[in-house]
Structure formats: C-alpha cells, structure tokens
Amino acid sequence: MRARERSNTLFEKAKTLFPGGVNSPVRAFKSVDGAPLFMKKGDGPYIWDEDDNQFIDFCCSWGPLILGHNHPNIREKVIATIENGTSFGTPTKHGNALAELIVENNRFIDKIRFVSSGTEAVMSAIRLARGYTGKNKIIKFEGCYHGHVDALMVNAGSGLATFGTSSSAGIPDGVINETVVVPLNDEEAVKKAFEIHGDDIAAVIIEPIPANNGLLLQETEFLTFLRTITRVNSALLIFDEVISGFRVGFEGAAGVYDIQPDIITYGKIIGGGLPVGAYAGSTEIMSRISPDGDVYQAGTLSANPVAMSAGYAQLEECVKPGFYEDQEKRTKRFVNEINTFAEENKIDFRLTTIGSIFWMKFTDEKIQTAAQINPDSMVTFSRLFSALLEEGIYVGPSGYEVGFISKVHTEEVLDSAIEKFKAALSKIA
C-alpha cells in the first residue's frame, strides 16, 4: 500500500478547521475508501501528494487544466502580471485581451461579462433570463449540475414536469417552486412542462454535454428541439458550458452541435487554473446587464488581472489550429484500447467519451439519463478507484464524475496509463 501518513495527519487537522475537513464536498472521499490525498505539486500530467506518491492526473482540477499542471506560459504570464499588483477594482487591459480572444473566436456570442466562478456565472445568467423575458420559471434537467445556485439545487421527482424537491437544506419553497425539473432526452416531458407553465418560463437551462452526473450525451435532435420550443414560447435557451466550454472545441458544445443558445455560461478552463467564470450572449441580451441595463450584477474581483492573464495564456494555446483535433485523437485511442481490453476480458466496464472528456461506466449500455445509472455500480467504482491509486492513477473520487485528458497527456503518458488501467481492471474483475 502507498504511504498516506502525511495526508492522513493533514486531514485530521483539516477536520478541526473545515466542515468535513474540506472546502468543497466532493474532495472529501466520501464515496471511496480512505482519507483525501493532500496534493503538494503538479507538473505536466503528474501530481504528487504530501507523502511523495506520484500520479498521472486525470482529474486536472476537475477540468480547468487543459494544458496540464504548471504550464510555463501560464506561470510566466501570471508572474509578469502579478509583479504590477494583484487587483485594482478598475478595468485593466488583461480583461480586454481575454474577452477579445474569446469573442472573436466564437460565432455564438457578441458580449461577455466576467465573474469569479461557474456558480456565479449561472446565477447571473438566470437573473438575466428573468430580467430579459419578464418571466419567472426555469426548466432544468435531472442529472445536470449548474453550481450551487439556490434555484437549481433541485432534484427531479420521477413524474413528468413536476416541481422538484430541494437537494439542499436552506432553500425556500418559494425558490424551488420556480424550478421545473424534467428528465434528459425526453421531449414529451419538456412539452408537458411548456403546456403547464409556458407563459411563465423564462429559460430552459441545460448542460449541452451533461458531464457532472456521468457523461449523459444527448442527441443533437434533442438539443435542436430545445432551441425550437424555447423560441416558440419566447423563453431563452441557456447552455451551461462551464465544463464543456473550451473543452470540446473553442466554441464549446454550441460549436459542436451548431446550435445558437441565447446565453452561454463559462468557467473552469476559461481561468487557466485561477477563479474565473463568465456569461455571454448577443449584444441585445447582454445590454440588459448593469450599467447598460436594469439587471444588476457586480463583483469586487471580477476580471481580476492575474486571473485574466492565466486564462489568456491558456486559451491562446487552445485557439491554435489542430489543438482540439489532437486532444480528441489521443483521447479516442486511450478510450478504445481500454474498452477493447474490457470487452476481450468480459469486464463490465466501458469508457464513454466526447472531445477530451471520458467517463467510467460499469455497463456496455448507452446511458443518457441520470436514472439509467445503477447506484450499485458506485461500489465497483470505489474498488476501481483504490486499484487505480495503487497503480499511480488519480481520477476524481466519485463514479459520477468524468475524467479529463490534457495537452500534456502525450501518447507516451497515455500508453503508461493504459497499462495501469488494465492492471487495475484485472484486479477488480
């Protein structure tokens, strides 16, 4: 067994300081064995914990690090910016630079507003949709995560177009009652919701590539249907691209499916590993945001120059021709080799993939809704997680989470990872 003494000691201390010993719940290793590993260093595709164990990292800080850890361009740009101070609470050229890079290379947005997290981006997008339409209700999908925004912390009942029940204490019924939850991949449920609440639906929000509760890839037709039904009912379509934005292509899922949403939210990759979120849309819709318009939204550290510089240094690499094709090519080979191994050895395990995202599922069936995921498979995930750690592979500590491949997960690194995956799968088979 790999040493965990230092991580264990740090976690004991952390438990006296933070609820559950962590500052974000999924870090707590609740659904896998042992205490969380405390990381001290990352370089390229590798991370090292406080006990000096080295891992190939497929968590990549839950997605932001598409260039891997400690990328020299990001490091140098951050250092150069920070030498002139960390924050001014004024506009800086760094915000212009990142915004220009994004808007000029994305056909689906004209204007953008920076915030400091994905949650903040979604929260602001919802307010904008309500302000713009003058309506109240939001349709969301079961199995889509949109950050810890009150109105979106809602689970579905199994019935069609029912109001959800809150998945957190502390959220008023009045807020929950404005949210309608429907299953993914279910046109009838969406139609029903519009029949019942049509006059009052401000927006439909979806992760166009749902990747926070397994990877629940939707059909293009379903996303097109959402575009049509929202237009017909004068509701907005919000693509929450906090995870898919700059991941499946520079234009995100909007570009992949070629669908024009009304508002797009971003986070994760956009900040190059520093805290940045954003929401964007047409000039007409975005002009409703203060100080141009009547929808208020502000932030002390919004468009922080250091964070803008990190985001710019990262996206400058992503926008280069061939970047995403290369990401996808390496990911596909990785996925295919592991899937072939699982199939040949009759192991109930497959990787599902899009772009440079993959998800580990314990069936060979196609999964497109949250309800299709067998909760018992999470026990198998936990065993696989432990076996992968022993082999030197780090993935997010939950079977509902996806893995990410970065630019520096080269063919050589992936060859090594494939062997480790095979060994771990053999162990749990």
Ligand SMILES: *Cc1c(COP(=O)(O)O)cnc(C)c1O
């Ligand atoms: C991560 C994520 C969020 C929340 O972003 P934070 O920066 O963690 O607040 C929202 N929506 C989606 C789709 C995400 O993947």
